Amino acid sequence: MAEATIREAGPVGMVTFRGDLGAEPVQRALGEVAGLDLPERGRAAIGARTLLWMSPDELMLVCDRGEAGALAADLSARLDGVHHLALDISDARTVLVVEGAVREVLAKLAPVDLHPSVFPVGAFRRTRLNQVAAAFWLVSETEARVICFRSVAEYVRKLLDISAEAPVAGLYD
């Protein structure tokens, strides 16, 4: 029996944001538009929408596909005069949903310590899955979301499928 199931999340809205994440106007605009507290370094803030910590000056807002453009415009309107970038880049990436023994499935593909003491639920990591750039976060102990560029989505999908074929080794029990 496969240890995990993998499916595409379907249409997902993604807004990239770059700016000074420590600046008060930026924090206020992001918090109000996303409806979330900003994530700590290396974390995902998960609610009705999701905010991913991409780098020291970059977050990604994951939302409904239909609202991404409006949210990006709303951010830019609120930050008129403040140096920033807010852009709907939903077409750039694909989101995959992994359910099951997600720690083992991901650990076989990424140079990441997935032990719960190091990578708890809510942790977010940009890294590689075998040969391509990807990122993932844990929604729960049995569900992970993986994002990768749309151009390599089929490759990543197959990687995850192959990784999920092997029986659970019990590394994280």
Next chain:
Amino acid sequence: MLTLTCPCCGTTAEETEFAPGGEAHLKRVGPGSDDAAFEEYMFLRENPKGVHFERWRHAYGCGKWFHAARCTVTMDVFGTYSAQVTEPPQEIRDRISARRPGWSWREFA
């Protein structure tokens, strides 16, 4: 295999998550320099057995550049530090001195 900690995002990962960027702290010589100085800048690199300073980029992670001080023999990483400096910080030099007394690299020691 090297294990590096990116000082920009705090992630510790093995080297396949990073991209090497060559020797650190090169000083560009510009128009008007003589041929020898330009050759030195353009082509001549340190190739030490021991303490070395390099640039790295967290290519699969946060995307940022940084500096690393490491030993080419043992794969010890003495520390990583900001890309926005022109010489190794004193803290990094002290850490190297504690492990490799008497070290030197280019004009630094």
